Amino acid sequence: MTTPRDTPASRRSRANGDGTVYQRRDNRWEAAGYVLAPGNTRKRIRVYGTTRKEALAKLTEKIVNSNRGLPVPSAQGSLGAYLTYWLENVAVHQLRENTHTRYTTCISRYLIPGLGKKKLSKLSAKDVRTWLNQLRTTCQCCARGIDTGRDEPRCCAVGSCCSKRLSPLTLAYIHSVLKSALEHAVREEEIPRNVARNVRTGTPRPRRFEPLTADEARQLLTTTQGHRLHALFELALHTGLRKGELLGLCWEDLNLDMGTAAIRRTLQRTNTGGLTALPTKTRASERRIVLPARCLQSLKRHQEEQQHERDTAGTTWQHNGYVFTTPQGRAIDPTNLTRTFTTLLRNAGLRRIRFHDLRHSTATLLLEQGVELVVIKELLGHAHTGVTATVYAHVRLRLQRDAIDLLGNALDRPANDESTRDDGDDPPLCGATVR
CATH class of the missing domain: 1.10.150.130 (Tyrosine recombinase, N-terminal domain)
Structure with a gap:
């Protein structure tokens, strides 16, 4: 009578579901068993090793993954x-x-x-x-x-x-x-x-940008006075709209009486379609914003000038409904707008920046004026305030430094300062009587 210990290793019986392990004629060991496959089916697989222990370990690993609900990979290609x-x-x-x-x-x-x-x-x-x-x-x-x-x-x-x-x-x-x-x-x-x-690659440092200061922004707007696209640059600095959103703006999106604008599309150049109107960058980017009084006046003047250009062009005018067009009514290529912007910066004596930095300038100036992050987030069309807070973290740090300096000045003020001492003799504050 033989015992399992006397039985050769290649012929030992294994429990149901554990698969089989045997030695091949080329002296390699082969293990086979059923595992979970895509589509909630079961598939018989085979693994190989130089020793029985190695082949059995490979099969056991695949069976364990199968029992955890992970199907065996079906990809055979590169x-x-x-x-x-x-x-x-x-x-x-x-x-x-x-x-x-x-x-x-x-x-x-x-x-x-x-x-x-x-x-x-x-x-x-x-x-x-x-x-x-x-x-x-x-x-x-x-x-x-x-x-x-x-x-x-x-x-x-x-x-x-x-x-x-x-x-x-x-x-x-x-x-x-x-x-x-x-x-x-x-x-x-x-x-x-x-x-x-x-695999962790590390978080890359965000690209540093130097937005325009308030003085530089005023200098730029002064230089654009008289330019046919003055309303575009004024709108960009006051609202922080992206380049494609500005160029994709149509007159039907504007309500000059109510002072609002609906941002519904962006104009981009693609390899197959040329200049194409596409949906906004994200769902949050599709929004309605309030237009400042200065922008409303500029847009009304721009509308009159565009009508004059249309009359001058006559039958060569290409009507497309866009607010900002070429003198012939065609859509403005984003690259051409960048060239125009670079020329205006040079004429204004300002350092060279990207057009997108106008958007950063708007957010930075608003933050420095104490505007809440949630308001800036809605204006810029960010998905949530976390994006706004991350992009403009350097501005928030500067504001924190200013706040700490104010607190330090208050704490350093001498206690006998007559301007801050409260004797308790003043009458309590109360609401004024409305007559």
């Missing part, structure tokens, strides 16, 4: 193939065209060359972290062959690397694109978990 599929069949329906273009550039330039050959089902957090660390220290001039395309090589081709490395913000963006793609793979049950979420 990460590069899945990223291409995700771009062409998923992201194209969920992203704006310009965003999809940036995602495509990021994937074709960095992700596919770096991780594209990895199997999607075998990609690990260590792979992602190792690749990101390598990307962080790699000269992009050399890696992307930029130097070889120059008429006069000046980097690795001449033995002097320019060390043109990616910024932390770009690295965080690449990591974010990978996380988005893998997150959809998890939803489609291609992989059990998103390994990119387990």
Whole structure:
């Protein structure tokens, strides 16, 4: 009579559901068992190892994950193939065209060359972290062959690397694109978990911007006086509207009698459609704002001037309903507006800033005037006050410093100061009698 100890290791019986383990003719060990598969079905899988213990450990791990409700990955292709599929069949329906273009550039330039050959089902957090660390220290001039395309090589081709490395913000963006793609793979049950979420790249420092001061803003508005787009720049500084929101503003969105404007769209240039009116950046960006009295007067004058331009153009006028147009009635290209803005800054003797910094200038000046964050959030169209508080944290710190200085002045004031001492002889404050 034989006992289980006398039975060869390859023939020992295992409990029901534990799978089987046996040695192959090539001396490798093979373990097989049923695990959970996508679609709430069960699938028989096989794993291999050089020893019985190694094969059994692999099978046990997969069975444990199956018992936790994690289906076995169905992805058999590479990460590069899945990223291409995700771009062409998923992201194209969920992203704006310009965003999809940036995602495509990021994937074709960095992700596919770096991780594209990895199997999607075998990609690990260590792979992602190792690749990101390598990307962080790699000269992009050399890696992307930029130097070889120059008429006069000046980097690795001449033995002097320019060390043109990616910024932390770009690295965080690449990591974010990978996380988005893998997150959809998890939803489609291609992989059990998103390994990119387990990699920490660090929070990049926000881009520093220097908004216009009140004096500089007044100087800019003085320079734009007499310009055909003076109403646009005045509206930008008073309301903080984005460039696309200003150019996408239609006369039907304005109620000059009530003094309000409805922000419903943004004008952007895309690769396929040219200048296109798109929905606002976020749902919170679709909003109604109050127009200042100065902007109402400027808009009424602008409307009269536009009507004069329309009469002058005659049949060549291209009516589209936009508030701000070219002299022929066409929509204004955002790039052309940037050129005009740069010229006005130079004429005003001001430092060069981005057009978007006008929006930052509006928020900064409002904060310095003591306006509540919730009001600024509604005006700018942020989703919640946390975004406003984060972007303009430097302004809040300066306001805190001013408040602390005021308190320090009050505490440093001598106790016998006649201007602050209360003798108790003054009558109590009371409401004045209304006659």
